[in-house]
Amino acid sequence: xxxxxxxxxxxxxxxxxxxxxxxxxxxxxxxxxxxxxxxxxxxxxxxxxxxxxxxxxxxxxxxxxxxxxxxxxxxxxxxxxxxxxxxxxxxxxxxxxxxxxxxxxxxxxxxxxxx
Amino acid sequence: xxxxxxxxxxxxxxxxxxxxxxxxxxxxxxxxxxxxxxxxxxxxxxxxxxxxxxxxxxxxxxxxxxxxxxxxxxxxxxxxxxxxxxxxxxxxxxxxxxxxxxxxxxxxxxxxx
Numbered sequence: 001x002x003x004x005x006x007x008x009x010x011x012x013x014x015x016x017x018x019x020x021x022x023x024x025x026x027x028x029x030x031x032x033x034x035x036x037x038x039x040x041x042x043x044x045x046x047x048x049x050x051x052x053x054x055x056x057x058x059x060x061x062x063x064x065x066x067x068x069x070x071x072x073x074x075x076x077x078x079x080x081x082x083x084x085x086x087x088x089x090x091x092x093x094x095x096x097x098x099x100x101x102x103x104x105x106x107x108x109x110x111x112x113x114x115x
Numbered sequence: 116x117x118x119x120x121x122x123x124x125x126x127x128x129x130x131x132x133x134x135x136x137x138x139x140x141x142x143x144x145x146x147x148x149x150x151x152x153x154x155x156x157x158x159x160x161x162x163x164x165x166x167x168x169x170x171x172x173x174x175x176x177x178x179x180x181x182x183x184x185x186x187x188x189x190x191x192x193x194x195x196x197x198x199x200x201x202x203x204x205x206x207x208x209x210x211x212x213x214x215x216x217x218x219x220x221x222x223x224x225x226x227x228x
Binding site: 004006031033040041043044045050055056091095102103104106107108111 | 214
């Protein structure tokens, strides 16, 4: 089966600009996650969707970050306006219901550099 | 607040020997534990997991051990191969929180020929 797809792979912007990332999960995976990985750290959860509803967005900086999954399939994560500290890799992951439901599968990530 | 800790940033092992990667956690509500492997410029790849109702899970060369009383888990790779060189992340999740993952900072494993 096809894996989690993300685009773009790399993005360079200046601070105060806006940027959007796209994720298409594995077919049939109802749960979708966005993580932020800062250099030298482990990934940190930003937001979790179940179908098109938000399950947990407690760690999403809502003054500048937003995310949506309108049709319960693909998702977009937006940053507006970007700050220098937003430079990181943004990872999307999905999880299937049922057997091995605790396992998440990750996309390749989008590497963001804010100048 | 780091709930999952990997205290060894790096580990070097000779090919054919055993690699042991360690992980500690603080949240007693975690009930699933996973190891991911990550190569540069790629996303984490799932390696092996263990439920809190077990103390050992094996998959080929990879074995994960869980000691709930010590809040400690370890990943054993036997025998180690040069292709195992990567960053290994320990992650923990809670079924009641939708299995969102809490990651450690990772251990960089280098397997030398």
